[in-house]
Amino acid sequence: MRTRFQQQMEELREKLLRMGGMAELAVDRACQAYTERDLGRCQLVLENESLINAAEREIDEMAFDILATQQPAATDLRFILAVTKINADLERVGDQAVNIAERVMDMIELPTVELPVDIARMATAVSAMVRRALESFVEGKAELAQAVLEMDHVVDRMRDEAFIMLVRKMNDEPQVTQQALDALLVARNLERVADHATNISEDVIFWVLGADVRHHAQSAASASLLPDTRKQ
């Protein structure tokens, strides 16, 4: 048993989970800021971005050290590769939260108008995707990750619907174009967060099953390497 190595791997896992928590919180805060037009939450998101960026560097550095000094193989190697990729996706999730917060700060300056989109519902779906993607990582369960991949289609549809409705609104009521455009961009940011949650889930599947399901190469369910088929 490589005790030091196992300690390093556990430490890396904990660091990524802490970063995941920060990214998840950033998205939730940004979405709440949108629905409640809350400038304070926007500022919190902006302030915490630097912590997420620092965590990204720290995780990459640690993964790099482990690769250089421990030469991991098999599931450990896949884990570290997955961590470095999830790390990058979480940092991008943080960036999207910042984009939403900045958009909200612009919106707060404008008069409130009724818009034909339910951003809150989309935000709830996206937050759930991020949370479940991180749960799949915590529990090392490909089934949970696969469920996230399926949720991505739902969010894509929500984004498409929002685009149609908001463009129509801008045509019908040009005086609310700025607010509609802000909402449209928030919908786009949320859809990008969902894409990152999807990437994270794909990386979890790669780590757990050794199957590459990116770009619909194969589904986790069809991967021939499901854990229960392994000889014990």
Place this chain on the structure above:
Amino acid sequence: MGVGIIVEQLNAFYGKTQALFDINLNVAANHATALIGPSGCGKSTFIRCLNRMHETIPEARVEGKVLIGEFSVYNGTSATQLRRRVGMVFQKPNPFPTMSIYDNVAAGLKLNGFRNRRQLDEIVEKSLNSSALWDEVKDSLHKKSGASLSGGQQQRLCIARALAVQPEVLLMDEPCSALDPISTGKIEELIFQLKEQYTIVIVTHNMQQAARVAEFTGFFLLGKMIEFDKTEKVFTNPSDKRTEDYVTGRFG
């Protein structure tokens, strides 16, 4: 050129103790195949069964079938005939200490009655070139003894000695375990080049070495072949949990 090796239902014994259990394996010609596993798992016993060195130990015996190309190892052929086809390099370099570098390389051929000096010169040069040692020793072939070389050079001299009899298969039993990283790198580079002409089977405790030099890897445990697959599969996504536990350092 190298030839394939077919092993069927191979069992090996030391007296009443069974060391290998029903090993079945196809080694691809002109490729490097690595055998890994914890100490005492049977990988060295296995490799020694391929050139009948196992039977040099009192009370040791082998059951099963081994084909080196078309040549049946355990079907009445002599060990001498076999070992002309199957060269071997050991853990510790073992040049003949009293012989010159030249005579070390030519020893196998001379033992087989080869006396043509001009051809011997050509084969010695070719073998030392193949083992990437020629440039370092060409000016002292007759002046220096094999034992005067560094450890890494001695091991490459042993490889040249094995190659001089023009084998089809080269067995390497932990060839780098006594060498520093630079010499190890040279031997690994050599393995990469040699497999164009020879079939190489290498036993190693260094898993990174197996991953670097071999296209195929077999994992042995308690005398059984647990898994045999392409090297990248064994080291990135093995099929058997015991292989996974070994390559990730969870035991062994």
